[in-house]
Amino acid sequence: MASLRRRAVPYLLISPTVALIAAFLVYPIGSVAYYSLQNRNLTRPWADGFAGLENFRRMLFEDELFWQSLGFTAKWVVAEIGLQLLLGLALALIVNESFIGRGLARSLVFSPWAVSGVLTTGIWILLYTPGTGVLRFLGQPETAVLGNLDTVFPAVVVTELWRGVPFFAILLLAGLQGIPGELYEAAAVDGAGRVRRFRHVTLPHLRDAIVLATLLRSVWEFNNVDLLYTLTGGGPAQVTTTLPLYVAQRAIDSKDFGYGSALTMAGFVILLFFSLLYLRLSRFGEER
Amino acid sequence: MSTDVAIRPGRAHAPQNRSRRRPRPKRDRGRVLRLYVPLGLYLVFTLIPFYWMVVFAVRPSGSTTPVPWPITFEHFETVWNDIGYAVFFRNSVIVGVWSLLATTVLAVMGGYALSRFRFRGRSLFMVVLLCTQFIPGAMLLIPLFTIFKTLGLINNLGSLIVADTVFNLPLSVILMSGFISAVPFTVEEAAMVDGCTRLRAFLAVVLPQLRPGLIAVGSFAFIHTWNNFLFALMFVSRQDSFTIPVGLSYTIGEYSADFGALAAGGVVAAVPVVCVFAVVQRYLVTGISAGAVKG
Structure with missing residues (x-):
């Protein structure tokens, strides 16, 4: 009896978490699958009913915005992750050195991590608006960078970099701190210069951290809706609409739950691929 | 400077x-x-x-x-009194603090189970926690809206507290189990040999040493909740239930000519997270790496 009670302890401890996850994460995923086969639009309740694969047919064969959003999602994630990896690695290497004021420098460069997507939008609108922004100091006084097809992509990428690089740097800094200092000393004794120490000591040890940070951040940028929703609203001409942003707009603005759910299923397929990759890699990391 | x-x-x-x-x-x-x-x-x-x-x-x-x-300070007076940031701020604090408390308590319980027990289903639980980190709130707006409508929680801050807690939990549990594992089991065992129950041993011996973990997990939960925009936008449509990010997004839309108000609203939104960040940033590197990278 006593041993039965003791065996029940861990299950009791995790039960609230399991219940919450089941009710508000697992069940909703199941219901998305169900809705995706339905006509369901809050603004047109009389037309609700079973739709079969109609939503998917519309999505795959008639909805150009779906394919366009997939294309932009890929472009967005690749650009963001590539630049965040480069800048984040550089930043992590810099603040890993010892110098006076390092603690303060770290807090300052990491601080945008705590800023929300909406607040980032608010701040960068002030910077980008013609006449009031900072671009007039760079000789571009009249360009509305967010409304122009040529400039909107670099503008949103830079904005997200401001908020995204710190987290990448934090993840990589944690990896850097796990490298034993003796390795650098040994390499220096062997006559390895700065560049060779970086290539042969730092990079190999940082590999796992880089792979996992890249993967985590890719998923995060894929899912990132707040910033684009408020900064560009997916425009101009829908060129900055990612798939999750498209889903959110369907849910929030047009209340078309059936079709939005079909779009969500497409997103899940992509995320599932990333999750499996992540699980494989994180288990791979544990064994070593 | x-x-x-x-x-x-x-x-x-x-x-x-x-x-x-x-x-x-x-x-x-x-x-x-x-x-x-x-x-x-x-x-x-x-x-x-x-x-x-x-x-x-x-x-x-x-x-x-x-x-x-x-x-x-005229812009601050405008946003605080006229636009209603006083109310948005109060709502955000309510949601943030309740979500922080719920997340931390549940994370301690779940983290303790993961760290101190080897039970059947443990690795399945871990896998679920890792995978749910990947589920975006934006994709679940539709079903969550339906659930909260059934529960009568639309236009109620309760829906935000529940939703934010659920999305904070997976990472928080993993983080907390890492912090608990760092406290050696032997001290706890010694207290139990001396006649303490498991709960008393935990409260008296482990909890005091868990302060960094509690601060880190609590702060992450608060920052995420404070910053969450889409749930508040979707589940709340009455202005007296707006949170700061929703209020700010309307300021961006409606007062786009009044940059003073937009900026003052931004400062109001930034001050609490900046204060929390100042506290938590010492634990950022260790905390995040323990949870996110190693899993």
Whole structure:
């Protein structure tokens, strides 16, 4: 009896978490699958009913915005992750050195991590608006960078970099701190210069951290809706609409739950691929 | 300001009476190029947007000077009283604090189970926690809206507390189990041998040593909840239930000509997270790496 009670302890401890996850994460995923086969639009309740694969047919064969959003999602994630990896690695290497004021420098460069997507939008609108922004100091006084097809992509990428690089740097800094200092000393004794120490000591040890940070951040940028929703609203001409942003707009603005759910299923397929990759890699990391 | 702090050491401590170390000045120049120049540039990139927001918030409308003087608080009065940030702020604090408490308590329970017990289903639980990190709130807006409508929680801050807690939980549990594992089991065991129950041993011996973990997990939960925009936008449509991010998004839309109000609203939104960040940033590197990278 006593041993039965003791065996029940861990299950009791995790039960609230399991219940919450089941009710508000697992069940909703199941219901998305169900809705995706339905006509369901809050603004047109009389037309609700079973739709079969109609939503998917519309999505795959008639909805150009779906394919366009997939294309932009890929472009967005690749650009963001590539630049965040480069800048984040550089930043992590810099603040890993010892110098006076390092603690303060770290807090300052990491601080945008705590800023929300909406607040980032608010701040960068002030910077980008013609006449009031900072671009007039760079000789571009009249360009509305967010409304122009040529400039909107670099503008949103830079904005997200401001908020995204710190987290990448934090993840990589944690990896850097796990490298034993003796390795650098040994390499220096062997006559390895700065560049060779970086290539042969730092990079190999940082590999796992880089792979996992890249993967985590890719998923995060894929899912990132707040910033684009408020900064560009997916425009101009829908060129900055990612798939999750498209889903959110369907849910929030047009209340078309059936079709939005079909779009969500497409997103899940992509995320599932990333999750499996992540699980494989994180288990791979544990064994070593 | 901080670039001064960063640049000073190389010059201030230039070796003068140690003739043996001649190459030092040359190394210093390399260090300036390698370290302080890029760091200074990056600091400019990081800090100018913050500075710009503060400038807009404290200078009178119509002024375009980059250095505001004299400063005014009229924009703060506008957003706080007229636009209703006093209410948004109160709502955000309510949601943030309840979600922080719920997340922390549940994370301690779940983390303790993961760290101290080897039970059947443990690895399945871990896998579920890892995978749910990947589920975006934006994709679940539709079903969650339906659930909260059934529960009668639309336009109720309760829906935000529940939803934010659920999305904070997976990472928090993993983080907390890492912090609990760092407290050696032997101290707890010793207390139990002395006659404490498991719960009393935990409260008396483990909990006091868990302070960094509690601060880290609580702060992450608060920051995420404070910043969450889409749930509040979807589940709440009455203005007296708006949270700060929703209020800010309306300020962006409706007051797009009034940059003073937008900037002052931004400062109101930033102050609490900046304060929490100042507390938590010491644990950022260890905390995040324990949870997110190692799993």
